[in-house]
Amino acid sequence: MSAMSYSPGGRVAHWFYGIAVGFALFSGFGQMPIFKRYYLADIPGLGWTANYYATSDIHYLAAALLLGMLAWRLALDTRTTGAAWSWGPRTWWGWTLLGLLMISGAAKVLRNAGVFLPPPLIMVLDFTHLGSAMAFMFTGLAALVKPKPKPNLRGLVS
Amino acid sequence: MANAISRRNFLRGGLAAAAGVAASGVVLPQAVKAAGGQELCTVLDLSKCIGCEACVDSCRETWQDTVPDPVSPMPKPFPARVPTQDWSKRKDVSDRLTPYNFLYVEHLDFEHKGQAVELHVPRRCMHCVNPPCTNLCPFGAGRVEKNGIVNIDPDVCLGGAKCKQACPWHIPQRQSGVGVYLDIMPSYAGNGVMFKCHRCLPLVREGKQPQCVQVCPEQVQSIGLRPQMLSQAEAMARQKAAADGADPNKWRDYVYGLEENGGTNTLYVSPVPFSVVSAAIDQAHASAAPGGGKGKGAAGKQGGKRRKAGFAGRPPMRPVANSMESAENLTTALVLAPLAGLAAGFTRLFGKKPPSEQPPQEQPSSEQGGQS
Numbered sequence: 092m093s094a095m096s097y098s099p100g101g102r103v104a105h106w107f108y109g110i111a112v113g114f115a116l117f118s119g120f121g122q123m124p125i126f127k128r129y130y131l132a133d134i135p136g137l138g139w140t141a142n143y144y145a146t147s148d149i150h151y152l153a154a155a156l157l158l159g160m161l162a163w164r165l166a167l168d169t170r171t172t173g174a175a176w177s178w179g180p181r182t183w184w185g186w187t188l189l190g191l192l193m194i195s196g197a198a199k200v201l202r203n204a205g206v207f208l209p210p211p212l213i214m215v216l217d218f219t220h221l222g223s224a225m226a227f228m229f230t231g232l233a234a235l236v237k238p239k240p241k242p243n244l245r246g247l248v249s
Numbered sequence: 250m251a252n253a254i255s256r257r258n259f260l261r262g263g264l265a266a267a268a269g270v271a272a273s274g275v276v277l278p279q280a281v282k283a284a285g286g287q288e289l290c291t292v293l294d295l296s297k298c299i300g301c302e303a304c305v306d307s308c309r310e311t312w313q314d315t316v317p318d319p320v321s322p323m324p325k326p327f328p329a330r331v332p333t334q335d336w337s338k339r340k341d342v343s344d345r346l347t348p349y350n351f352l353y354v355e356h357l358d359f360e361h362k363g364q365a366v367e368l369h370v371p372r373r374c375m376h377c378v379n380p381p382c383t384n385l386c387p388f389g390a391g392r393v394e395k396n397g398i399v400n401i402d403p404d405v406c407l408g409g410a411k412c413k414q415a416c417p418w419h420i421p422q423r424q425s426g427v428g429v430y431l432d433i434m435p436s437y438a439g440n441g442v443m444f445k446c447h448r449c450l451p452l453v454r455e456g457k458q459p460q461c462v463q464v465c466p467e468q469v470q471s472i473g474l475r476p477q478m479l480s481q482a483e484a485m486a487r488q489k490a491a492a493d494g495a496d497p498n499k500w501r502d503y504v505y506g507l508e509e510n511g512g513t514n515t516l517y518v519s520p521v522p523f524s525v526v527s528a529a530i531d532q533a534h535a536s537a538a539p540g541g542g543k544g545k546g547a548a549g550k551q552g553g554k555r556r557k558a559g560f561a562g563r564p565p566m567r568p569v570a571n572s573m574e575s576a577e578n579l580t581t582a583l584v585l586a587p588l589a590g591l592a593a594g595f596t597r598l599f600g601k602k603p604p605s606e607q608p609p610q611e612q613p614s615s616e617q618g619g620q621s
């Protein structure tokens with residue numbers, strides 16, 4: 092923004108974020124029984140996409156990367172000023188969705204680790220996670236296709 | 250083994266043990282009431298089973314009518330290769346798992362230490378302690394009740410059969426043409442409802458025993474709180490091992506369900522080691538006709554390549570690793586990642602230089618942009 096601003100982590104952070112979100116979306120949607128039905132798993136080399144345990148592991152890794160980056164960003168913001176983050180949601184709406192994804196996702200992780208959560212709560216969590224994932228994807232795609240009125244995307248989206 | 254106690258066992262074992270002192274060995278219905286939500290577990294003494302199938306009959310009588318009949322004609326799935334499964338015209342099939350048959354008995358004849366052995370093994374859902382079928386269900390249709398009963402909500406299930414694939418025994422069975430998917434986009438998403446043993450949840454909620462436990466003339470099954478059932482299984486298995494001429498400390502070889510899939514709330518105890526039972530089952534399946542005696546089992550016409558007919562709907566009894574182990578391990582990574590991120594941020598790792606101290610070319614053009 093201002094001439095004083097800088098972008099912590101630079102391009103690397105930007106790419107890591109893209110990778111984390113991309114893999115989370117792909118492996119997340121892979122949690123629904125669609126990749127086999129709709130031929131994706133028939134493409135040579137993509138047979139593993141029909142293996143729920145494989146896509147689940149990828150989802151965990153993508154989520155870990157995402158959580159790590161967001162925690163880093165949060166902590167760094169308390170220690171420095173003038174950081175203009177080149178990655179992450181740009182609207183309160185985007186942040187809300189990401190927040191919902193993280194909270195519901197973390198609860199699902201606990202459940203998977205064997206912690207008892209009441210079934211009705213799990214259903215709420217599942218639909219929150221799924222709904223915000225879809226909304227997040229469409230918001231993100233819209234933002235990619237039609238960038239915000241900030242003109243300087245040079246070298247970032249390539 | 251290292252994984253003898255899964256996390257959930259561990260977390261709840263203490264509580265259950267405490268409650269167990271109060272409940273002191275009583276069986277249902279008192280145990281259920283006293284338990285107030287402790288995990289229930291069954292023990293099956295296979296030496297006692299005479300293979301009469303009274304359990305199968307009573308399960309069918311009680312629950313078959315709760316499984317609806319499909320609409321006719323059934324929605325044609327897109328793409329056309331997606332198999333539909335219709336067991337509604339073959340509800341009589343009782344020698345394998347089907348959507349209308351939650352329990353069947355595997356009848357085995359084999360030789361062990363030079364002796365002919367006849368063994369009957371009632372098979373149904375194992376009610377895993379940390380069940381992958383439920384954990385991986387994307388819609389919350391799979392449920393684990395506080396009493397440990399694993400069941401599928403037929404009003405929510407879309408019949409994608411992910412649970413069946415996730416289950417190491419492929420227990421849940423699909424009936425197409427029933428359920429809520431009919432009201433959404435029946436040709437494009439969903440394919441029916443998955444059905445399996447729900448441990449007679451409606452009866453257990455009333456403090457009653459499951460049907461198959463109640464009606465068995467030989468009292469093959471007992472049901473109670475998990476810690477007590479574990480000790481009961483161990484005591485029984487030690488005797489079986491000794492009677493089989495083995496070291497009683499090898500009793501684990503005579504129990505199935507202790508470590509399978511991370512531990513199940515069904516514990517089979519056998520007079521011969523389960524390696525022997527498993528081999529006998531595999532052999533029986535390899536030579537068996539498909540369940541129901543004819544055809545490919547489910548009336549799926551374009552089912553594509555299926556598992557060998559004799560295996561379909563008939564779970565093996567091999568050792569099974571914990572399906573959730575990888576997720577349980579990755580949980581550690583998920584906890585550590587944000588901590589590492591915080592540490593990096595607070596120490597200004599990767600984010601040090603304030604812009605004024607930087608040569609201008611250090612941050613090429615990265616001011617704004619990126620995804621939402």
Ligand code: HEM
Nearest residue numbers: 115116119120122147154196197199200217220221224387
């Ligand atoms: C951009 C971020 C994310 C997207 C787009 C996303 C998307 C999805 C989708 C579509 C599903 C399948 C539907 C469902 O089960 O509800 C799913 C499942 C799941 N997600 Fe996420 N998710 C994201 C972040 C996270 C995070 C941060 C966590 C953990 C902290 C997480 C944990 C899970 C878990 C545990 C499942 C259940 C399937 C499994 O066991 O792997 N997700 N996700």
Ligand code: SF4
Nearest residue numbers: 298299301302304465
């Ligand atoms: S468990 Fe009991 S009812 Fe079922 S077949 Fe064996 S003896 Fe008969």
Ligand code: SF4
Nearest residue numbers: 374375377380382416
């Ligand atoms: S045996 Fe299969 S269906 Fe039953 S609880 Fe375990 S994973 Fe689920």
Ligand code: SF4
Nearest residue numbers: 308446448449459461
């Ligand atoms: S517990 Fe109930 S539902 Fe399950 S096999 Fe026995 S009778 Fe059938």
